[in-house]
Amino acid sequence: MLTTVPRGTKDILPKDILGWQYVENKIREICALYGYEEIRTPIFEHTELFKRGIGEGTDVVDKEMYTFLDKGGKSLTLRPENTAAVVRAYLQNKLYAENNLVKLFYIGSMFRHDRPQAGRMREFHQFGIEAIGEENPALDAEIIILAVRFLESLGLKDLTLSINSVGCPHCRPNYQEKLQDFFRDKLDELCDDCKKRFETKPLRLLDCKVDGNKDFMQNVPKAEDSLCDECRSHFDEVKTYLNGAGIKYEVDSRLVRGLDYYTKTAFEIKYAPLGAQSAIAGGGRYDGLVEEIGGNSTPAVGFAAGLERVLLALESQKLLPKPDTKTEVFVIALGDEAKLSAFKLLGDLRNAGIKANMDYAWRSMKAQLKQANKFSAPYVVIMGEDEVKNNIVQLKNMANSEQDSVSLDNIVERLKRVL
RNA sequence: GCGGCUUUGGUGAAGCGGUUAACACAUCGGAUUGUGGCUCCGACACGCAUGGGUUCGAUCCCCAUAAGUCGCCCCA
Numbered sequence: 245m246l247t248t249v250p251r252g253t254k255d256i257l258p259k260d261i262l263g264w265q266y267v268e269n270k271i272r273e274i275c276a277l278y279g280y281e282e283i284r285t286p287i288f289e290h291t292e293l294f295k296r297g298i299g300e301g302t303d304v305v306d307k308e309m310y311t312f313l314d315k316g317g318k319s320l321t322l323r324p325e326n327t328a329a330v331v332r333a334y335l336q337n338k339l340y341a342e343n344n345l346v347k348l349f350y351i352g353s354m355f356r357h358d359r360p361q362a363g364r365m366r367e368f369h370q371f372g373i374e375a376i377g378e379e380n381p382a383l384d385a386e387i388i389i390l391a392v393r394f395l396e397s398l399g400l401k402d403l404t405l406s407i408n409s410v411g412c413p414h415c416r417p418n419y420q421e422k423l424q425d426f427f428r429d430k431l432d433e434l435c436d437d438c439k440k441r442f443e444t445k446p447l448r449l450l451d452c453k454v455d456g457n458k459d460f461m462q463n464v465p466k467a468e469d470s471l472c473d474e475c476r477s478h479f480d481e482v483k484t485y486l487n488g489a490g491i492k493y494e495v496d497s498r499l500v501r502g503l504d505y506y507t508k509t510a511f512e513i514k515y516a517p518l519g520a521q522s523a524i525a526g527g528g529r530y531d532g533l534v535e536e537i538g539g540n541s542t543p544a545v546g547f548a549a550g551l552e553r554v555l556l557a558l559e560s561q562k563l564l565p566k567p568d569t570k571t572e573v574f575v576i577a578l579g580d581e582a583k584l585s586a587f588k589l590l591g592d593l594r595n596a597g598i599k600a601n602m603d604y605a606w607r608s609m610k611a612q613l614k615q616a617n618k619f620s621a622p623y624v625v626i627m628g629e630d631e632v633k634n635n636i637v638q639l640k641n642m643a644n645s646e647q648d649s650v651s652l653d654n655i656v657e658r659l660k661r662v663l
Numbered sequence: 664g665c666g667g668c669u670u671u672g673g674u675g676a677a678g679c680g681g682u683u684a685a686c687a688c689a690u691c692g693g694a695u696u697g698u699g700g701c702u703c704c705g706a707c708a709c710g711c712a713u714g715g716g717u718u719c720g721a722u723c724c725c726c727a728u729a730a731g732u733c734g735c736c737c738c739a
Contacts, residue, residue, distance in 0.1 A: 248730075303737050307664075325739085354739085359664080361733060370739060437736075503738090512739090523739055550739030578697060611691090613699035628697060642699070 252358070252366025263555050263564045267398065268351060271371050274394045278386065280349040280373050285329040287353065291319040296536055297328025299504025301444055308356040322355035327505070327530065327546055328537065330374045335539045340377060349373040351551075363521030363553045372527075372548035376534065379543035381478050384509040384529055385485030387545045391513060391525050392491055398554070399563040400515065403524070405492065407511040408499035409479040410447065411471055413532065416507075419470035420446045426465055433460075450498040466497040478508055501526065505533040509545065515557045524557060525549035572663050574616035575602040578609060578628035586627040589637070589655065596656050598663060616642065623659060 527547020
C-alpha cells in the first residue's frame, strides 16, 4: 500500500517525461499562434458547479466524480473536466469586461472514477481550449482547425474528424420527440441501457455501441433534418469554413456528446487503433453553459484532448522524440586530495553551461569509468593525486580512447571548444 | 458497475506436485593495486502476491482476497 499509487493513477517517470514535454510545448506553440492564453484553475471546485455545468443524469456526474466533504462540511469535487471551471473563472473574474471574445486554454489533471484501462486513467490529463463570447460559426471552425492542426503538428496520421450538429433548445426537443417516435416500437430490441436512455436522453440512443449496428439504425431520423433554420445555417457555415481551410471531415449524424451543455456543433477526432478509447479529442459549442452557471447568456465553443491518448497514438506511430545527451563530461576523482578539486571543477563546468556529472561513491577508477560509459558521456576528466600536484587533468575521449593532459586552468575552455 | 487474463530475486523470465527455483540482463567484486565499452571468473530468491484448503509432499491443484492489466459501459 505505502509503496503503490492508487488505482488508476500513475507516476510519469523521467523516461516518459520527454514525450509529455514535447506535447505540452506543441500545445503552447499552437495556442500562441491562434491567440489563446493559458488559464489555470483549481483542481477542485464546488460540487454544484459540475452538477449544474455537466448535468445530472450524465455518467460523469452520477457515477464518476471524486466528491468529498471538507472540514467545513462543504461538498467539493476533483474536476472531472475543465469547461465548467473555466466558465466559472470567466464569470468570477469578469473576463468578459476586457473583450467580447475570450480565448483560453488549459493543460491539467482531471479525475473520473472509472475502471482504468489503456488510455483511461482515473487521474488523466487534458489539454483544452475554450472560446467564450462569440456565436459566429467561424469560431467553431477555428476551434476544430486548431484541434486538427495541433494533432497534425505532432505528426499524427490516420485521424478522422467527425462533425455534427446537435441542435439548440429550440429544435432539439423536436428531434428528441422524433427519435422517441422512431424507437418506441423498437424498445424491446434495445439494450438495457438504451431502454433507460429512451426517456431521459434519447440522443444517446444514437451512439450506443450495442444497438448501433442493428438494421433499423440505418433509418434513424437524422439530426440534420430536424434543425431549426438558425442551427442549420450555422452548421452549413461551419462546414463552409472547414472546406475553405482544406480540413477533411465527415458528417456523422449519430455523433452526440456525452455532456449536457453542448449545442449546435459537436465534433470528435478519433485514432481508430486505440480501440474503445479511440476518441482523442472532442468538443463543440455550448451556448447554454454560461447562463446555466449564472452568467448572462453567452455563446461559447471549445474542445478537450486526452493527453494520455495523444501519447499512446504518438507511441504507436513511433513519433516520440529521442532523448538528447544527458551528460557531456564525467568527472572522475581518485584519492582524497583529488575529491575537492574535482568537485570544484565539476561546478566550474556546470557554471560554464556544460552538462557535467560525477560519481560521489568515490569508487575505483574502473567503476567510475563504467558510470561514465553508462551515461554515454563523450568526455571524461580524470583527476588523481598526480594531477592535483601538477595542476593538470587527464582528458579522455570516450569514443576513441585518446587521452591527454590538459592544464586545469584550460580545461573548461578546451571542453567548450570540443563539445 | 460487469467480464477476461496475469501475479516467481533489482529487472525480463523458465519451472508446473517431489529433495541446489533454470537462463539472461542489471548490480557488486576479481582477472587488470589509476583507465570504460569486449572477454573470462565469482557473488547475488531461506523463497515463487497474501490467506486458507487438498496432498506423505505445493511455486505448481482448489477457493478466497489483493494488486496489475485488458475489454464492456462511459468518456478525452
